[in-house]
Amino acid sequence: MMTKNFESLSGSFEKYFSFLNQKMIEEQLIKRGISNQKLLAAFSKLRRHDFLPMALHSRAYDDYAIEVFPNQTISQPYINAFMIEKLDLKGDERILEIGTGTGYQTALLCLLSREVFSMDIKENLKESALKNLKKLGLENFSLITADGRKGWPEKAPFDAIILSCAVSQIPQELMEQMSENSRLIAPVGLENQVLTLIKKKNNQIETEKSLAVRFVPMI
Secondary structure, three states, X not given: OHHHHHXXXXXXXXXXXXXXXXHHHHHHHHHHOOOOHHHHHHHHHOOHHHHOOHHHHHHOOOOOXXXXXXXXXXXXXXXXXXXXXXXXXXXXXXXXXXXXXOOHHXXXXXXXXXXXXXXXXXXXXXHHHHHHHHHOOOOOEEEEEOOHHHOOOXXXXXXXXXXXXXXXXXXXXXXXXXXXXXXXXXXXXXXXEEEXXXXXXXXXXXXXXXXXXXXXXXX
16 A cells, blocks of 8 residues: 555656646746757756755746755756857757766757767766766766866867856867867856857857856856
8 A cells, every 4th residue: 555655646746747847838938938859848847856955846837046065066957058059059969068967958968969078167067967967877978077177088079069157268179179060168267157158160260148147157
C-alpha cells in the first residue's frame, strides 16, 4: 500500500512540475519574444527542478536567478533562452560553454547542437552537472574543471561560445577559439553588465549589445 501511495504522490509531483514548466515557457519565454521552436521544445523536454537541490524545487520555475551554492547561481530561464537564441544554432555546432553550473543550460545546448564542451572552475559543480546530465541519458558533452578565461584550445575551434559569468572584456584566448561564421555571447562589464554578442564572419568581428544583466563574475 505504501508503495502505491508513493508512486501516486510521485506521479502527482511530476504532473505539477510539468504544469509549472509549461507555464514558465508560455509566460516567461514566449510572451517575451522567444520564438525559436527547437529552443522552446528543448525547454519542454527538461525540468529545471532536476538541476536544483531538493530544498529549492519549489522555486525552480520562478522568474529569476536562484543561488544554488554561495556565489553560484542558475540563471533566470528567460536569460538562458535569450542567450541561446542569439547563438542562432542550426544543430550541427560544436559549442564551448564557460560556466557549467548545475548543467541545466548544458543540457539545453546538448539538445540543440552536435557537441558541447563545458567547463567550470569549481570541481563540485562539474561533478553535480555530470550526474544531472547522465540521468537524462545525454552523451554529446565533455566536462572539465578549468579556468574559463583560457577556453579549451585542445578542442577548438568552436562554432559557438557562451559565457555564464561576467567578464570585464572578452578574453582574447576565447576570441582566437572562434571558428569562421561563429558567435560568442557573454555578459560584459562588472558594475554595469550588458549581454554582448560577437559575430565572426570573413575574419571580421561584429559586436551587438542587448540586455542589461547581473551575473556572477568570472573567477
